[in-house]
Amino acid sequence: MTGAAEQQRINGITVEELSVIFRLPEGDVCAVDSVSTHFPEGKITGLIGESGCGKSVLGLALLGLLPPYASVAGEMYLDGSPLTPETARKRLGTEIGLIPQSPSDSLNPARTVSAQLQEALLPLKLGRKQRMMKARELLSAFGFPEPERILRAYPHELSGGMQQRxxxxxxxxxxPRWILADEPTKGLDRDLRSQVRETLLSLREHGVKSMLVITHDLPLARSLCDTMAVMYAGQVLELGSGILEKPLHPYTRSFLAALPENGFQSMPGVAPKAGERLPGCPFAPRCPIAVPRCHQERPPACSPEPGKTVRCFQYV
Amino acid sequence: MKQYLIQKLISLLPVLFGVSLLAFVLGVITPGNPAELALSQGGYEPTPEQITEMEEQMGLDAPYPVQYLRWVGRALTGDLGTSYSTRNPVGEELARRIPVTLKLAACSITLTIILGIALGCTAAAWQGRLPDRIVGALTNTQLSLPAFWLALLLILLFAETLGWLPTSGNGGPRYMIMPALVLSSASTATAARLTRSALLEEFGKQYCTAAMARGISRWRLVLKNALPNAIVPVTAMLGNSLGGMLGGSIIVESIFALPGIGSYALSAVTNRDYPALQGYVLLTGLIYVLITLLVDTVSMLLNPKVRLGGKRI
Incomplete structure (x- = not known):
């Protein structure tokens, strides 16, 4: 490995040949299919793709929080040191934090905000009083003028936006240095979405340097992210900055053309079913420019422009 | 919340009515004329005139609805009739015996709650691993061993062989250990299994993933996060078990010679002592209704959404 590549591997999250297979009674379902990618330090990376493309599973794999019936192959590194489910757990909260999806389901309905926030502060090993103070400070910092009342409240007493904050x-x-935000705007209305964007940006004031934002909300991704990874059927097809402005992969192009503001052109065909593994490019059956080779072989990672990686034979 | 409880209470009244009707019908449909039975104790054969006189005296010539209302009226004042076999008032007999059953039920439900939830938490925390499999085997055994067999095995071991515990009778706490163990065995297993499956269901929920992402320990996840939510279905099951225990376990009370209401019911059945049986049915029915109310109240208190109402800050 060259020096530059080594350096890149050290700073940030690197994933090598990562596969996640859910062993279900109905058969194996491959949610993440041999993904090799890199999320650079100090940047906000957007992991975008349709629902069910495996982006949340990839995120949970990084945190080591997949259910026991998931089998994980391949390697993950944070700043050069391996991330396994065991080592990931030690980093949770302190080095990598999670902002989970669907706020109303992600807070424990039977516990007060205070209990849940203090639990999040446990890794700091503070005394009870200091922890309480820190919880109050955190709530004020995230836009609650009356933290005391919020601390005593149960999740159902808060609005969706408050739960998110x-x-x-x-x-x-x-x-933590890294934050993984899983579908932060899923199910929220437009006003709340822009609020979430502000909140995520404000995380940088809390020591968070780098972020991985898993979303299918392209306006959010466009305004928030420095760089982007596009996932389809368990694979990362395109990676780099300026993807939404200048898409290189045919999937990304079709994906953008299908957006309402770009004319709602629907993509022909359907996405591969969960668990279906094609020998070639997963997008080949729907691709307008596919050649026979696309159906037989996996395209390699190409770099037609500096800072961009795309998996498509047209750039080989 | 008060309104909710009043509603519950009102909805339980028809159940109580049904139970009392059932107990009354039990007395009506039983073979034999109660007047004749009352007179013919001790080998005496009453004349038809005596029987008719007795029937009038007992109010048996009145239509059934009138008889029912009279019976309910007496039952409300605690008069449940006179036992055929002992000639004692049934109400007094039950009142004398209920403390024994209460003591046994209290010990058994405590064991069930502590052991059942602890076993369920252990199994769920180590799902699919050795502790889970041990708990699975144990609860399987508990559920498949008949109570009388377990009772005999325990007596053989702790009373006959080791001599640690008394075989039977009613006395100090030592007399309660084996009966409570036997009575709680099956419900402990059910509670453990239900706790385990309820916890596993909670683990799959998003808030547990979010809690785990805070780097918490396995025990903190189980006890502090999942259990407060998983306990709700377990409470309902525990309530049902408590109802059964308070009804008095006929088998356990008979084997360990405990003078509770269960053994009273058994002797009532063997002696065809219908007033005693009627009293027993009415009492256990009332206990069940009260337990249902208790369970509803507890489940409501456990759910902050119901406890505090749906208000927003």
């Missing part, structure tokens, strides 16, 4: 506060409680 509480979860952001909990995710950033121990000032």
């Amino acid at each position: 509480v979860l952001c506060a909990a995710g950033a409680a121990c000032s």
